[in-house]
Amino acid sequence: MLIATMIATFVAAGGLAASAWTGYYQVKTSQDQLAQSAEDSEKEVKSQAALVSSWTQDGKNGRTTGYFANRSLDPISQVTIGVATGSDGETQGGLYRGAKVLLDFSDVPPCSVITIPQSAAPGQSQYFAIAGFSFVDVRGQRWGRDRYKPLEAMKLPAAATNSGDSLGDRMHATWRLLFGNAGHAGMASSRPGSAFSRIPAPKPLKDCGSDSK
Numbered sequence: 001m002l003i004a005t006m007i008a009t010f011v012a013a014g015g016l017a018a019s020a021w022t023g024y025y026q027v028k029t030s031q032d033q034l035a036q037s038a039e040d041s042e043k044e045v046k047s048q049a050a051l052v053s054s055w056t057q058d059g060k061n062g063r064t065t066g067y068f069a070n071r072s073l074d075p076i077s078q079v080t081i082g083v084a085t086g087s088d089g090e091t092q093g094g095l096y097r098g099a100k101v102l103l104d105f106s107d108v109p110p111c112s113v114i115t116i117p118q119s120a121a122p123g124q125s126q127y128f129a130i131a132g133f134s135f136v137d138v139r140g141q142r143w144g145r146d147r148y149k150p151l152e153a154m155k156l157p158a159a160a161t162n163s164g165d166s167l168g169d170r171m172h173a174t175w176r177l178l179f180g181n182a183g184h185a186g187m188a189s190s191r192p193g194s195a196f197s198r199i200p201a202p203k204p205l206k207d208c209g210s211d212s213k
Contacts, residue, residue: 049143066116071208074138079105082131082178099123102187112202131178
């Protein structure tokens with residue numbers, strides 16, 4: 001009788017352990033699924049923004065040329081580019097010593113690249129850097145990217161119209177993101193291809209979109 005009782009006790013304990021493990025596994029699986037769902041959702045939200053980029057190249061003549069590309073299949077709006085110049089360049093931490101300005105590109109079409117000549121940068125220096133940019137995607141989310149930091153969603157909402165107040169808010173928010181409290185915030189209307197802009201119209205990209213190689 002005692003042996004039977006002991007066996008029954010061990011069986012019951014084993015059943016409880018199995019139930020506990022099953023419960024733990026189910027909870028862990030559920031947590032993993034939620035984490036994966038959140039990660040997939042974040043990737044979806046960033047899907048267009050991740051395809052927007054900028055860079056510079058130094059030519060044989062010593063002059064810098066900048067580029068801004070929208071490789072997504074949708075347009076972006078309220079595009080603001082931060083440009084900094086200076087004969088003494090920049091510090092390693094991205095603290096720009098020279099002249100700084102924001103360029104207002106307004107709308108940029110899908111699958112396009114914009115060339116930024118040295119003449120569009122402030123001052124007379126042959127060197128300039130694109131400190132970063134901000135823009136609004138097709139969902140109405142405003143994004144910002146410092147060249148030294150990851151892409152981030154900006155709290156400043158997308159304005160329905162380019163009113164004076166909304167332009168000022170965008171200018172100050174983007175300036176703080178790229179230059180901090182250095183200098184005085186300023187933004188120049190530089191819509192590519194317009195009659196009063198030194199920046200040529202966007203050119204189409206052959207390969208773009210999330211499926212491009």
